[in-house]
Amino acid sequence: MAHPAEDVRPPTMADVAREAGVSHQTVSRVLSDHPNVRAATREQVTLAIERLGYRRNSAARALVTRRTRTLGVIAVNTALYGPASTLTGLEEAAREQGYLVSTVSLRTGEGQGLKDAVDHLASWGVEGVVAITPQRSHVQALAELDAPFPVVTVEGGHQLDLPGVSLDQELGARMVTEHLLAAGHETVWHVAGPDDWLESEARTAGWRTVLEENGIRPPRVLTGDWSPLSGYRAGQELAGLALARRGATPVTAVFVANDQMALGVLRALRETGIRTPGQVAVAGFDDIPEAEYFPPPLTTVRQDFAAIGRQSIGLLVNHIEGRARKAEHLLVEPQLIMRASTRPSNES
Amino acid sequence: MAHPAEDVRPPTMADVAREAGVSHQTVSRVLSDHPNVRAATREQVTLAIERLGYRRNSAARALVTRRTRTLGVIAVNTALYGPASTLTGLEEAAREQGYLVSTVSLRTGEGQGLKDAVDHLASWGVEGVVAITPQRSHVQALAELDAPFPVVTVEGGHQLDLPGVSLDQELGARMVTEHLLAAGHETVWHVAGPDDWLESEARTAGWRTVLEENGIRPPRVLTGDWSPLSGYRAGQELAGLALARRGATPVTAVFVANDQMALGVLRALRETGIRTPGQVAVAGFDDIPEAEYFPPPLTTVRQDFAAIGRQSIGLLVNHIEGRARKAEHLLVEPQLIMRASTRPSNES
DNA sequence: CACGCTGTTGTGAGCGCTAACAATCAACCT
DNA sequence: AGGTTGATTGTTAGCGCTCACAACAGCGTG
CATH class of the missing domain: 3.40.50.2300 (Response regulator)
Structure with a gap:
């Protein structure tokens, strides 16, 4: 494992293909669990992947599929127990669904901060955002921002037509x-x-x-x-x-x-x-x-913050993947x- | 499938170029603040960008530059006041430096969880990770994992050769x-x-x-x-x-x-x-x-959690951009x- | 006037991947 | 046998961007 040069690029799909004696497309098929690959071939490829320590390049993937599989979270006051716990719940749920989660914490939601946060996330191509913005004015601002992706609110009330999850x-x-x-x-x-x-x-x-x-x-x-x-x-x-x-x-x-x-x-x-x-x-x-x-x-x-997190991500993913259209609102029971x-x- | 308008792709650099009557390369130069662009041209382009609501595609950018400008944070027990506050500090500092931050919260660091977290982040091509893992065993595990990117610890001690920031x-x-x-x-x-x-x-x-x-x-x-x-x-x-x-x-x-x-x-x-x-x-x-x-x-x-966050990101970015080599350790003064x-x- | 310089713009290639299609081969049917 | 099918694999063309380089203008110099 001597690294003579720091610049050794990580292996690409083509490298794996060469190593396994197949085409890069077959490698791609193995990686995406396509059914029509012979078991023997699949094994060849898997082995080659392991030998080279290959990892799919997410940027290339995102470029061609137009899916970044990244979600954003905008939260105010994240040091408080409530928001912090919700954040954890959100993050776990998203990871389970194969999404990357990126958080933006705002000190306290000045209107500009919210817009900047949405911009920041948008420029990274997030596919959707969960907003933990429990102040009426924030939700209002958020609704008016008209973001280029679905937005789900947590504790955002249901008076506006943003979908959301709240504790009752x-x-x-x-x-x-x-x-x-x-x-x-x-x-x-x-x-x-x-x-x-x-x-x-x-x-x-x-x-x-x-x-x-x-x-x-x-x-x-x-x-x-x-x-x-x-x-x-x-x-x-x-x-x-x-x-x-x-x-x-x-x-x-x-x-x-x-x-x-x-x-x-x-x-x-x-x-x-x-x-x-x-x-x-x-x-x-x-x-x-x-x-x-x-x-x-x-x-x-x-x-139950974990439940709130799970449901928000569920709702958001449904919107992203087009399974939901209207602004549904879920309530979680307190104890x-x-x-x-x-x-x-x-x-x- | 009756979403005729849903499929409109976001504008590309080529679209902007056409709109402004220049080449895509000039658009790129404007976007990256290259000095050698005539002021008039720059304005043409800026206007066109605004008219079309253009936004650079980060995936395409990451693909060609090999820089995702994404950092990971691995934290245990994020609902506690300390880690939650540090997280906020980290996140703000990273955003200021133009990085996207993605957090993985672990309930409590089982060894496998840590490895999974690093894998998860690695598969998204993060350029570095800040680990808030204040248990000796975690830091140990982290050091042995030998991640493919720089890792900075927070409260990780300095007995191992991982750079880090701690409160004194x-x-x-x-x-x-x-x-x-x-x-x-x-x-x-x-x-x-x-x-x-x-x-x-x-x-x-x-x-x-x-x-x-x-x-x-x-x-x-x-x-x-x-x-x-x-x-x-x-x-x-x-x-x-x-x-x-x-x-x-x-x-x-x-x-x-x-x-x-x-x-x-x-x-x-x-x-x-x-x-x-x-x-x-x-x-x-x-x-x-x-x-x-x-x-x-x-x-x-x-x-001073904000200071800890800021310094960790500073250290990490220095490592990523090759300005630091050795495992420096910073101490923050308590009050x-x-x-x-x-x-x-x-x-x- | 030929030459080099600098500032400004355009052209072409290719990053690593997936999607669409083409090609091949064995199996099966009539 | 000839044709049809389905499974398996390969080939090609981009995705949207940056980089390297080429092209060309305008300028001063010897």
């Missing part, structure tokens, strides 16, 4: 809220995520619906930005309300729109001397790995994880 | 340990990460060195697996030791090898009625976004973030 956020919120009401709470307060986010809207909607179904007038919604800090601030406000006790609606249960904010709420309550769940029950959303170790362990809603933070206790 | 884990551990000793603690206990991990080893080494430098015999090391649960277990053991009080080495300060385990330790201490930092000070490593909202806010070590969990209090 509303159902998740309903489950939490119902769980809290069932535990005997008179009402449930809510710390929502930022306005523009579709997940945020759906969770708030689910919460509101359940309250209204039970004839309860929903209390004022507090709003955060998903960060622990914003949760902390909301928690301080809630703590104030809980202690004041003169308002018509007592604060004994809070549904926080994600686990990180819930962490902040818990801290604020603790600092104010309010016991959880004794005086105020708290629930979150996402089930991040830390949630089980929060003080106290957090009741939350788990998302309620009950932990100590909403456990009914002996205290009032 | 040992320095980080030293900073924490010194900080705790300076606060007056007689000794510092340590909850380490799993054995095979290089980060784990380096953090333990840094801690041990500082103790020895100060003439303190390091207490027994507890070991976890990075998860909050394992930290919780270690915390229970430490709580037992702290309360027993008959051992020669008092438990008043603990350096936990990552924040998630520290969360578990904190919970165990709290449940046993031990106050933090009053009775036992606790420090972590990573500075995950939640750390600031732990009970109490956690002293920890912050890593100590001091919070309440190690704040000296009035109690002894």
Whole structure:
């Protein structure tokens, strides 16, 4: 294996053909599992391939077939647990289907960034893109961009005619809220995520619906930005309300729109001397790995990110290969994880 | 099959050439910013490109230049905060340099998975790979794989002759340990990460060195697996030791090898009625976004993931473009973030 | 004016592969 | 036997691009 020159080119199909004593076309047939090749020939070729360490040149292949077998993923905020997990799911599913996946992470979706990302991917000839862009404005921008390939959204809502996959956020919120009401709470307060986010809207909607179904007038919604800090601030406000006790609606249960904010709420309550769940029950959303170790362990809603990834890729590939035409929208079921933070206790 | 319009092929360089009234070669020159093109001609071509919505075919380009301008990333455990953040940094840096980045996430690095990942990327003709494989066995396996392209490791240590970038884990551990000793603690206990991990080893080494430098015999090391649960277990053991009080080495300060385990330790201490930092000070490593909202806010070590990503890509590109030959190893400086969990209090 | 130079443009070949078609041969039928 | 079939293999022509080189203009120089 002495490499005298660095420039030794990798073997080509012609090299293999020569080595096996057949034509390059036969080599091609073996590689693409064409049925009409004699077993003996096939073996010759396979052996030659192995001897030379041959590997098909994907660029040449792409050039002639006009298929790059490459998918793009555009994601915002990839360091967060949710997007990161979805990414993993996407990537695995795509690899199984024989696609290469290329990711573009945006810090936070400025409109220009999105366009650049699409451009970047387009210039590499991706055949389709999955966009994890959970803000309404992004989905809007994406729809208007009119990309030259199919686009599937994750958590992109279904108001526009882009196909997509989402967790049933509303159902998740309903489950939490119902769980809290069932535990005997008179009402449930809510710390929502930022306005523009579709997940945020759906969770708030689910919460509101359940309250209204039970004839309860929903209390004022507090709003955060998903960060622990914003949760902390909301928690301080809630703590104030809980202690004041003169308002018509007592604060004994809070549904926080994600686990990180819930962490902040818990801290604020603790600092104010309010016991959880004794005086105020708290629930979150996402089930991040830390949630089980929060003080106290957090009741939350788990998302099956792997399933979301698999379904998105499935949908995208269907579009690419022309098996789907319309803007289908799939929902994945969430799962309620009950932990100590909403456990009914002996205290009032 | 009634898609008459679906089959319109994207415009080629020849189309642009015809539109602009020049040869395809001139178009190519404009596209690659060749200096010897008359300004007027250049404008003609640019206009034609715009009119037709032309885009260079990357496959054809790759075929003739033998450069795919694609990089691979192999990462284990991408849903964790650290790897996910590094990934973002890598991806941005690569895009800036005009490379496409394709990620392969492995659940947890079985040897076969690694080989498959390299194969997958190789079959797409990546020009180099960044591997975020922080376990010694992975790096070993990677070195033995002898990939047909340069490989740069992140947190891969420098004992093998693979170039790489790492945070100066040992320095980080030293900073924490010194900080705790300076606060007056007689000794510092340590909850380490799993054995095979290089980060784990380096953090333990840094801690041990500082103790020895100060003439303190390091207490027994507890070991976890990075998860909050394992930290919780270690915390229970430490709580037992702290309360027993008959051992020669008092438990008043603990350096936990990552924040998630520290969360578990904190919970165990709290449940046993031990106050933090009053009775036992606790420090972590990573500075995950939640750390600031732990009970109490956690002293920890912050890593500059963006810098790590940028440097890895820089190193890799240098190797690809032949500007670097030897297995250089870069270190990134950590930053100590001091919070309440190690704040000296009035109690002894 | 012949010569070389530089700047600008065009021509032709070929990267490594697949798709379409042609060629060959054995087997089978009437 | 002659023709038809089907399986197997080879031949040829590009895919869209870049590279090497040729061609030609305009210019200054001896």
